[in-house]
Amino acid sequence: MAEDRDDPKAWKPFMIRSNASTHSASSLPPIRVGAVQYLNTRPLVQGLAAADLALSYDLPSRLADHLAAGRLDVALVPSIEVFRHSEFRIVSNACIGCRGPVMSVKLLFRVPPQRVLSLAVDEGSRTSAALAKILLSDMYGLSPRIEQLPIGANSGDTDADAILLIGDRALGPAMAGGGFQVVWDLGDEWCRWTGLPFVFAVWAARPGADTMELVDRLEAARDRGRANLPAIAAAEAAAHGLTTAQCLSYLTDNLHYDLGTRELDALRLFRAHAVRLGLSPRPVGPAVSLGNAR
Numbered sequence: 001m002a003e004d005r006d007d008p009k010a011w012k013p014f015m016i017r018s019n020a021s022t023h024s025a026s027s028l029p030p031i032r033v034g035a036v037q038y039l040n041t042r043p044l045v046q047g048l049a050a051a052d053l054a055l056s057y058d059l060p061s062r063l064a065d066h067l068a069a070g071r072l073d074v075a076l077v078p079s080i081e082v083f084r085h086s087e088f089r090i091v092s093n094a095c096i097g098c099r100g101p102v103m104s105v106k107l108l109f110r111v112p113p114q115r116v117l118s119l120a121v122d123e124g125s126r127t128s129a130a131l132a133k134i135l136l137s138d139m140y141g142l143s144p145r146i147e148q149l150p151i152g153a154n155s156g157d158t159d160a161d162a163i164l165l166i167g168d169r170a171l172g173p174a175m176a177g178g179g180f181q182v183v184w185d186l187g188d189e190w191c192r193w194t195g196l197p198f199v200f201a202v203w204a205a206r207p208g209a210d211t212m213e214l215v216d217r218l219e220a221a222r223d224r225g226r227a228n229l230p231a232i233a234a235a236e237a238a239a240h241g242l243t244t245a246q247c248l249s250y251l252t253d254n255l256h257y258d259l260g261t262r263e264l265d266a267l268r269l270f271r272a273h274a275v276r277l278g279l280s281p282r283p284v285g286p287a288v289s290l291g292n293a294r
Helices: 039-045 060-068 080-084 127-140 186-194 212-227 229-236 244-254 261-276
Strands: 014-017 031-035 053-057 074-078 089-098 105-109 118-122 145-149 162-166 182-185 198-205 256-258
Touching (some): 039 212, 039 229, 039 244, 060 074, 074 080, 080 127, 127 162, 127 261, 182 186, 186 198, 198 261, 212 229, 229 244
Parallel strands (some): 031 074, 118 145
Protein backbone atom coordinates (compact mmCIF):
# COMPACT_ATOMS: atom_id res chain seq x y z
CA MET A 1 0.00 0.00 0.00
CA ALA A 2 1.32 3.48 -0.85
CA GLU A 3 2.24 5.67 2.08
CA ASP A 4 -0.14 8.39 3.28
CA ARG A 5 1.72 11.51 2.18
CA ASP A 6 -0.47 13.78 4.31
CA ASP A 7 0.47 11.88 7.48
CA PRO A 8 3.29 13.75 9.25
CA LYS A 9 4.81 10.39 10.20
CA ALA A 10 5.25 9.69 6.50
CA TRP A 11 7.68 12.60 6.35
CA LYS A 12 10.14 11.17 8.84
CA PRO A 13 13.33 11.08 6.76
CA PHE A 14 14.32 7.59 5.74
CA MET A 15 17.11 6.03 3.76
CA ILE A 16 17.26 3.35 1.10
CA ARG A 17 20.50 1.37 1.03
CA SER A 18 21.23 -1.33 -1.46
CA ASN A 19 22.79 -4.64 -0.49
CA ALA A 20 25.85 -3.67 1.53
CA SER A 21 27.82 -6.67 0.29
CA THR A 22 27.69 -5.26 -3.22
CA HIS A 23 29.37 -2.11 -2.00
CA SER A 24 31.99 -3.85 0.11
CA ALA A 25 34.32 -4.20 -2.86
CA SER A 26 34.79 -0.43 -2.84
CA SER A 27 36.48 1.57 -0.11
CA LEU A 28 34.62 4.74 -1.08
CA PRO A 29 31.62 5.78 1.05
CA PRO A 30 28.28 5.88 -0.76
CA ILE A 31 27.20 9.19 -2.30
CA ARG A 32 24.47 10.66 -0.10
CA VAL A 33 21.55 11.66 -2.32
CA GLY A 34 18.40 13.37 -1.07
CA ALA A 35 15.11 13.21 -2.96
CA VAL A 36 11.43 14.01 -2.43
CA GLN A 37 8.48 11.65 -2.16
CA TYR A 38 5.98 13.80 -4.02
CA LEU A 39 4.28 12.23 -7.01
CA ASN A 40 5.93 14.75 -9.33
CA THR A 41 9.41 13.44 -8.47
CA ARG A 42 8.66 9.78 -9.22
CA PRO A 43 9.94 10.04 -12.80
CA LEU A 44 13.28 11.39 -11.55
CA VAL A 45 14.10 8.64 -9.07
CA GLN A 46 13.01 5.50 -10.93
CA GLY A 47 15.75 2.93 -10.48
CA LEU A 48 18.12 5.41 -8.86
CA ALA A 49 18.88 3.28 -5.79
CA ALA A 50 22.25 1.52 -6.15
CA ALA A 51 24.97 0.04 -4.00
CA ASP A 52 27.11 3.15 -4.11
CA LEU A 53 24.27 5.55 -3.29
CA ALA A 54 22.63 6.29 0.05
CA LEU A 55 19.24 7.56 -1.08
CA SER A 56 17.08 9.36 1.50
CA TYR A 57 13.76 11.21 1.30
CA ASP A 58 12.49 14.35 3.00
CA LEU A 59 10.63 17.59 2.36
CA PRO A 60 12.17 19.85 -0.31
CA SER A 61 12.85 22.58 2.26
CA ARG A 62 14.61 20.16 4.62
CA LEU A 63 16.71 18.67 1.83
CA ALA A 64 18.14 22.13 1.16
CA ASP A 65 19.06 22.46 4.83
CA HIS A 66 20.69 19.01 4.88
CA LEU A 67 22.71 19.83 1.77
CA ALA A 68 23.89 23.14 3.24
CA ALA A 69 24.88 21.38 6.46
CA GLY A 70 26.91 18.76 4.57
CA ARG A 71 24.62 15.88 5.57
CA LEU A 72 23.94 15.20 1.87
CA ASP A 73 26.21 15.32 -1.18
CA VAL A 74 23.49 15.88 -3.79
CA ALA A 75 19.81 16.71 -3.37
CA LEU A 76 16.73 17.67 -5.32
CA VAL A 77 16.33 21.14 -3.83
CA PRO A 78 13.94 24.06 -4.35
CA SER A 79 15.39 26.17 -7.15
CA ILE A 80 15.51 29.31 -5.00
CA GLU A 81 17.99 27.57 -2.70
CA VAL A 82 20.56 27.65 -5.50
CA PHE A 83 20.31 31.46 -5.32
CA ARG A 84 20.49 31.56 -1.54
CA HIS A 85 23.51 29.23 -1.38
CA SER A 86 26.11 30.38 -3.87
CA GLU A 87 28.15 27.28 -3.05
CA PHE A 88 25.47 24.96 -4.49
CA ARG A 89 26.10 23.66 -8.02
CA ILE A 90 23.40 22.50 -10.40
CA VAL A 91 24.62 19.07 -11.51
CA SER A 92 21.98 17.69 -13.88
CA ASN A 93 19.72 18.75 -16.72
CA ALA A 94 16.94 16.80 -14.99
CA CYS A 95 14.56 19.04 -13.07
CA ILE A 96 10.96 19.54 -11.96
CA GLY A 97 9.39 22.29 -14.02
CA CYS A 98 6.37 23.31 -16.04
CA ARG A 99 5.51 25.15 -19.23
CA GLY A 100 1.96 26.04 -18.21
CA PRO A 101 -0.41 24.83 -15.50
CA VAL A 102 1.47 22.59 -13.06
CA MET A 103 -1.64 21.43 -11.14
CA SER A 104 0.25 20.67 -7.91
CA VAL A 105 1.15 24.21 -6.81
CA LYS A 106 -1.99 26.10 -5.83
CA LEU A 107 -2.63 29.46 -4.19
CA LEU A 108 -6.12 29.46 -2.67
CA PHE A 109 -7.82 32.77 -1.92
CA ARG A 110 -10.56 33.31 0.67
CA VAL A 111 -10.68 36.99 -0.28
CA PRO A 112 -10.06 38.75 -3.60
CA PRO A 113 -6.33 38.55 -4.36
CA GLN A 114 -5.87 42.32 -4.07
CA ARG A 115 -7.12 42.21 -0.45
CA VAL A 116 -4.78 39.52 0.91
CA LEU A 117 -3.24 40.47 4.26
CA SER A 118 -2.12 37.02 5.43
CA LEU A 119 -0.60 34.07 3.55
CA ALA A 120 -0.17 30.54 4.90
CA VAL A 121 2.61 28.67 3.11
CA ASP A 122 3.15 24.93 2.93
CA GLU A 123 5.95 23.85 5.28
CA GLY A 124 7.62 21.95 2.46
CA SER A 125 7.75 24.95 0.15
CA ARG A 126 10.45 27.52 -0.52
CA THR A 127 10.45 28.10 -4.28
CA SER A 128 6.65 28.21 -4.47
CA ALA A 129 6.47 30.47 -1.40
CA ALA A 130 8.86 32.90 -3.09
CA LEU A 131 6.89 32.70 -6.33
CA ALA A 132 3.63 33.48 -4.52
CA LYS A 133 5.22 36.51 -2.85
CA ILE A 134 6.63 37.74 -6.18
CA LEU A 135 3.29 37.45 -7.97
CA LEU A 136 1.32 39.15 -5.17
CA SER A 137 3.89 41.94 -5.00
CA ASP A 138 4.09 42.53 -8.74
CA MET A 139 0.37 42.31 -9.43
CA TYR A 140 -1.03 44.07 -6.37
CA GLY A 141 1.84 45.63 -4.44
CA LEU A 142 1.18 43.27 -1.52
CA SER A 143 3.50 41.99 1.21
CA PRO A 144 1.23 39.78 3.32
CA ARG A 145 1.99 38.43 6.78
CA ILE A 146 3.38 34.89 6.42
CA GLU A 147 2.50 31.87 8.54
CA GLN A 148 3.57 28.24 8.19
CA LEU A 149 1.08 25.49 7.33
CA PRO A 150 2.57 22.34 8.90
CA ILE A 151 2.70 18.98 7.17
CA GLY A 152 -0.45 17.10 8.19
CA ALA A 153 -2.54 20.29 8.24
CA ASN A 154 -4.93 21.27 5.50
CA SER A 155 -6.61 24.40 4.26
CA GLY A 156 -9.22 24.22 7.00
CA ASP A 157 -6.56 24.50 9.71
CA THR A 158 -5.79 28.16 9.01
CA ASP A 159 -7.89 31.28 8.61
CA ALA A 160 -5.28 33.03 6.45
CA ASP A 161 -6.61 35.05 3.53
CA ALA A 162 -4.57 32.94 1.09
CA ILE A 163 -3.11 29.46 1.40
CA LEU A 164 -0.25 27.95 -0.60
CA LEU A 165 -0.32 24.18 -1.09
CA ILE A 166 2.30 22.22 -3.02
CA GLY A 167 2.95 18.67 -4.15
CA ASP A 168 0.58 15.90 -3.16
CA ARG A 169 -1.45 18.11 -0.82
CA ALA A 170 -2.41 20.34 -3.73
CA LEU A 171 -3.76 17.29 -5.57
CA GLY A 172 -5.68 15.62 -2.77
CA PRO A 173 -8.41 16.08 -0.16
CA ALA A 174 -6.69 19.05 1.52
CA MET A 175 -8.05 21.10 -1.38
CA ALA A 176 -11.63 20.48 -0.30
CA GLY A 177 -13.70 23.13 1.50
CA GLY A 178 -12.53 26.50 2.73
CA GLY A 179 -14.86 28.74 0.72
CA PHE A 180 -12.22 29.86 -1.76
CA GLN A 181 -13.08 32.71 -4.09
CA VAL A 182 -10.14 32.28 -6.47
CA VAL A 183 -7.56 29.54 -7.09
CA TRP A 184 -4.28 30.28 -8.84
CA ASP A 185 -2.15 27.61 -10.45
CA LEU A 186 1.22 29.27 -9.81
CA GLY A 187 2.93 27.55 -12.72
CA ASP A 188 0.31 28.92 -15.09
CA GLU A 189 0.44 32.40 -13.54
CA TRP A 190 4.22 32.60 -14.00
CA CYS A 191 4.21 31.23 -17.54
CA ARG A 192 1.49 33.64 -18.68
CA TRP A 193 3.19 36.57 -16.92
CA THR A 194 6.69 35.97 -18.29
CA GLY A 195 6.27 33.82 -21.38
CA LEU A 196 8.88 31.46 -19.91
CA PRO A 197 8.70 28.03 -18.25
CA PHE A 198 9.18 27.70 -14.50
CA VAL A 199 11.64 25.49 -12.61
CA PHE A 200 10.57 24.35 -9.15
CA ALA A 201 13.44 22.02 -8.21
CA VAL A 202 16.91 21.07 -9.45
CA TRP A 203 19.57 18.54 -8.57
CA ALA A 204 22.28 20.43 -6.69
CA ALA A 205 25.56 19.40 -5.05
CA ARG A 206 27.42 20.68 -2.01
CA PRO A 207 30.96 22.03 -2.37
CA GLY A 208 33.57 19.32 -2.83
CA ALA A 209 31.11 16.56 -3.71
CA ASP A 210 32.40 14.27 -6.47
CA THR A 211 29.41 14.14 -8.83
CA MET A 212 31.05 13.35 -12.16
CA GLU A 213 29.65 9.83 -12.41
CA LEU A 214 26.35 10.72 -10.77
CA VAL A 215 25.46 13.34 -13.40
CA ASP A 216 24.81 10.76 -16.11
CA ARG A 217 22.93 8.52 -13.70
CA LEU A 218 20.55 11.27 -12.63
CA GLU A 219 19.72 12.00 -16.24
CA ALA A 220 19.41 8.31 -17.10
CA ALA A 221 17.00 7.87 -14.18
CA ARG A 222 14.92 10.76 -15.53
CA ASP A 223 14.87 9.20 -18.98
CA ARG A 224 13.81 5.81 -17.58
CA GLY A 225 11.07 7.41 -15.53
CA ARG A 226 9.76 9.39 -18.46
CA ALA A 227 9.67 6.23 -20.57
CA ASN A 228 7.61 4.51 -17.87
CA LEU A 229 5.04 7.19 -17.03
CA PRO A 230 2.04 4.89 -17.70
CA ALA A 231 3.34 2.37 -15.16
CA ILE A 232 4.05 5.11 -12.61
CA ALA A 233 0.56 6.51 -13.08
CA ALA A 234 -1.05 3.09 -12.67
CA ALA A 235 0.88 2.48 -9.45
CA GLU A 236 0.36 5.92 -7.90
CA ALA A 237 -3.08 7.15 -9.01
CA ALA A 238 -5.28 5.60 -6.32
CA ALA A 239 -3.11 6.91 -3.46
CA HIS A 240 -3.69 10.44 -4.69
CA GLY A 241 -7.41 10.18 -5.35
CA LEU A 242 -6.83 10.28 -9.11
CA THR A 243 -7.80 7.97 -11.91
CA THR A 244 -4.91 6.44 -13.82
CA ALA A 245 -5.76 8.67 -16.78
CA GLN A 246 -5.73 11.80 -14.59
CA CYS A 247 -2.43 10.80 -13.01
CA LEU A 248 -0.84 10.09 -16.39
CA SER A 249 -2.07 13.44 -17.73
CA TYR A 250 -0.52 15.20 -14.74
CA LEU A 251 2.84 13.49 -15.18
CA THR A 252 2.82 13.93 -18.95
CA ASP A 253 1.09 17.26 -19.63
CA ASN A 254 1.64 19.36 -16.49
CA LEU A 255 5.26 18.53 -15.64
CA HIS A 256 8.47 19.15 -17.54
CA TYR A 257 11.70 17.38 -16.63
CA ASP A 258 14.39 19.05 -18.77
CA LEU A 259 16.59 21.97 -17.73
CA GLY A 260 17.30 23.63 -21.05
CA THR A 261 18.14 27.12 -22.28
CA ARG A 262 14.68 28.59 -21.68
CA GLU A 263 14.53 27.04 -18.22
CA LEU A 264 17.87 28.63 -17.35
CA ASP A 265 16.54 31.96 -18.63
CA ALA A 266 13.51 31.49 -16.39
CA LEU A 267 15.74 30.78 -13.38
CA ARG A 268 17.70 33.97 -14.01
CA LEU A 269 14.49 36.02 -14.21
CA PHE A 270 13.11 34.36 -11.08
CA ARG A 271 16.36 35.20 -9.32
CA ALA A 272 16.12 38.85 -10.37
CA HIS A 273 12.61 39.13 -8.91
CA ALA A 274 13.68 37.31 -5.73
CA VAL A 275 16.61 39.71 -5.28
CA ARG A 276 14.32 42.70 -5.83
CA LEU A 277 12.08 41.58 -2.96
CA GLY A 278 14.91 40.57 -0.66
CA LEU A 279 14.05 36.87 -0.96
CA SER A 280 17.54 36.06 -2.23
CA PRO A 281 20.93 37.79 -1.90
CA ARG A 282 22.39 39.55 -4.89
CA PRO A 283 24.48 37.14 -6.97
CA VAL A 284 28.20 37.30 -6.35
CA GLY A 285 29.26 34.36 -8.54
CA PRO A 286 28.55 33.34 -12.14
CA ALA A 287 25.05 33.52 -13.55
CA VAL A 288 22.77 30.55 -13.04
CA SER A 289 23.98 27.85 -15.41
CA LEU A 290 24.33 24.14 -15.85
CA GLY A 291 27.74 24.37 -17.45
CA ASN A 292 29.39 25.44 -14.20
CA ALA A 293 28.31 22.17 -12.62
CA ARG A 294 30.14 19.85 -14.97
